[in-house]
Amino acid sequence: MKTNDMNQPVVHAIFIVLAALCVIPFLLLFMSSISSESSIVNNGYSFWPKQFSLEAYTYLWSQKLAMFNSYGVTILITVIGTFVGLLISALLAYPLSRQDLPIRGFLSFLVFFTLLFNGGLVPTYLIYTEVFHMKNTLMALIVPGLLTNGFFILLIRTFFANSIPVQIIESAYIDGASEFKIFYRMVLPLSLPILATIGLMLTINYWNDWFNGLVYITEPQLFSIQNLLNRMLSNIQFLQQNNLGGQNMAVNLPMNGVRMAMAVVGILPLILIYPFFQKYFVKGLTIGAVK
């Protein structure tokens, strides 16, 4: 039992204000996306537009090819990136967690050092573009995010080392199981909490990534949804230039509304699934905080 409670109504009042501050910008975004263009032009973005209209969404629907294309790119890189990232992180972390690995200290240091020092953007960019020729390929959207600088590996390694009893591994050994079999049959199933956590973080990183797209991708077919959003944010003319609105340049397009509608379309999937993974996400953050 907790004793000496704070005044509950006051605490709730503070949190209602805080929660409102977190939600209100999204509300403004949504309301603007269903405003008619003329009410945006006359009255600005507002929480209760003079005139509701779905013209922005109708317009987006007319551009569904480009929209679906970038959704496809995002989903593809998220699925592949999460799966491959998780796989190679676990594969690398597992031997590091074993006491009997030769040169274990050195290998751990190799991973740890990447957290402390890096070459910087320019050399990384040149390696990816000049040596591996990844500019304008899907690889450029997937590869840079795989291990996110060794941080995930250290988390997984700590989990393996602390939560999987050595005896289990030894007894499997005696029964004649190979290293891979032990890893696949014993270690992975016992590590679902950490794998789910890292998987979730990777998924969010890939879904939200716009930086790699900004740096490595110049071809519109390869734009992820975030990159499409990014181009539209900095340059509203992007719609016309890239054939997203090419056919009727003369007609007054619902540009301001479309911008906001695009943003809604970009957030929607995350907001919809958030309630379901919220619990795991919080757990994951907490695991991530412990060293």
Add this chain to the structure above:
Amino acid sequence: MMVPGLAYLIMNNYLPMFGVIIAFKDINYAKGILGSDWIGFKNFEYLFMTKDALVITRNTILYNGSFIILNTAFAIGVAILLNEVRSKFAARLYQSVILLPFLISMVIVGYLVLSMLSAESGYLNLNLLPMLGIEPISWYFEPKYWPYILTIVQLWKGTGYLCVIFLAAIIGIDNEYYEAATIDGASKWHQIRSITVPLIAPTITIMTLLAIGRIFYSDFGLFYQVPLNSGPLQPVTDVIDTYVYRGLMTLGDIGMSSAAGLYQSVVGFVLVLLSNYIVSKRSKENALF
């Protein structure tokens, strides 16, 4: 088993480390990176002779420094309050909502800020300021407001994450301490000061240490997306990351840009070692390594 992961680390992390030689070369694509002429510290000289070096260093440190202080203070406050919410359901609801901004990409945050600040149609200019009788402001051309705007946006996006971490630490505190304190007649404020904060100090130290180690790196998205890369704002929004990016992608000044990048990596590295050393002097357990 380790081959794919190690190969990846080498390619993604170690090869670029050798790439830092670019900072000491006069890059000429015809000759290739290795074939280009060595010019020693010339790139650094150019960099530090410009006003840019001072501005971006100052901005980077001032912004990140105030972010560290404000974020920590704010997140601890919210976490302590959240721990006081008695209704389980309400506590979970508040937590989810406060964490929401953390999930959203900076691009979207850029949109949210635009919907508030846009000159022709932003909410502030067309609805809020007229109510208060203030003339519209062209936010994206007025540098003086941006230190505040960026700080608020950063707090808005980052508090949820730190708050969850501190909350986890607070929940781990044994309830007996509070019961004993209550019997001794300690007020709530007293308990927070003498029990809660000291007991979550290790978590606070580690999070701060991690942040100080990265004080030379900035959230690129915050400084690039939120001000919409607006030219007039650069004196107050430019940080090392955005400078390096612009040098590489827009100006094509690879030498200077990689010199700035190396400057950032090296100083960042030294700062991690230094802050870790200081913490480990005071208490071994709280240090990172």
